[in-house]
Amino acid sequence: MKIGFIGLGIMGRPMALNLLKGGFDVGVWARRADAMRPLLEAGAMAASHPADLAGKVDIVISMVGGGPDVRDVMFGENGVSSGVGKGVSAGLIAVDMSTILPATSRQIASEFKALGVDFLDAPVSGGEVGAIAGSLSIMVGGSKASFAKAHPIFACMGKNIVHVGDSGAGQVAKAANQIVTGVGVFTIAEAFNFARQNGVDPRAVRDALMGGFASSKILENHGQRMLERNFKPGFKSRMHQKGMNIVMQSAHALGVSLPAASAAAQMFNAMVGAGLGEEDSVAMLKLLERLSGEEK
């Protein structure tokens, strides 16, 4: 099975490398030609644009910035869809692994369906570390048949691979993931800052909490990094801010209240405004310290 990979940024590059390591034939395209170099050196073939790439493969994957970027590589000039009927195989499956609005994803799926192309939304969680280690969580929406065909590919990039439901369901799961992690990081930072402002060592608090009902992956991993004051990304807070914005826009369209996520989203806005956007989302702790009158 041949795979085309579009978007070779901080996430896409290691994901495509893992596909090569898994023994797949991989073709690549990226807006910036120099982004392709490490992949070409590792044995990938280059394509001149998304339509060209789609004509050479069985499955084409995008991992790009946001909804407009996905639309652009799929339906724009020389996009994947422009190759349909001109060399792109009839059974082509298009997979988008970016994080975008569920509504946009559903729209893309229905436009592809009209062209006879099956589309999966397959956003991931696990960050750069998970992408490098091939241990991402992959949340998939779309047909079961295409999910089954793409599964061996997902297995090279991730560990926890779940078919969540129909088109858009993967993005909905990702949004739910953002709610839990966004509110989670905010909560842990709040608890640690509260402990410290109360004259108590947050290390000891974390130890105590880890044994009880407040224990979680976020307390364990993110909490540990807060204590070490290790604010290197990881997952940049501006990316988390973007994810929270998608969540809040979806809630707006649905008429659903997300009061906790909303509070967290505003804190992520503040992080970006405070110049913490390039740091890991655990730098939420720094923001709370500033709000408590501590310059850090």
Add this chain to the structure above:
Amino acid sequence: MSQGTRLGFIGLGAMGRPMVLNLLRSGFAVDVWARQPEAAQPLIEAGASLCVSPADVARRADVVFASVTSSADVEQIALGTDGLIEGFSAGSIFVDMSSIAPTVTRMIARRLSEVGVEMIDAPVSGGVQGAIDGALVIMAGGKCEVLERVQPMFSVLGKKVVHIGEIGAGQVAKLCNQMVMVNTIQAVAEALHFASAAGVDPAAVWQALTGGSAGSRVLEVSGKRMVEGNFTGGMVAASQHKDYGILMSEAFRSGVPLPVAGQVWQQLNVLMGQGWGGDDTANLLRVLELSGNGR
């Protein structure tokens, strides 16, 4: 610009219609276009001439006004097929009085400037009554000299025109207006809800607060509706909800926290989810009542 200036007006809804009538009454010639031609009927009877497209309006008029609903509508009217840009000649002015995203305003202004057309963003506050009475507050963004040229029309439409700044600045001011207004409606709803739950007559509390340091226009108008249980009609909540979507997107883009507005937005989401979007924003009180009236 004299009363001889030919005006165009696009969007003849609850706001647009009375605005055009006021311009006609002041002696301006007005060319109009609306998606539903029947909306133009009363204006044609009052002396306006009907055009077949926005481009047609732009070909005939020197200054074209728009008052429509969404960013997408304004973009379509200005830049779409048969849009204003196809009919404008260099030196024309486009005045957008709709409430839309400042980023879209700036994008449209940039495209129009490429063909020598100037743009003013001029969202208003004051509602339908203000439009009828010619008593709107107009928040304008754009160049001083362009604003001066449309000042005669603005003084027909409104009682107060504030030049906020460059293009898009009017929309930013309008978002601030919406935020202060609706955040306050939520605060008033919470106060009256709290009073009820504590076994106190909200009407008496409302009366006590009006005129004191918690007094405000919102307390007077929206608070009165809440006390009277008058939730239908009025200031349409769906429109405030739309504005909050724009406001919070701008906050995201700017990296600025709006913690209270973020929470009010969630209450508005509930209001919309309940299907109350066509009614007054005072329904924020009923959103609170969804979780009971206290123990």
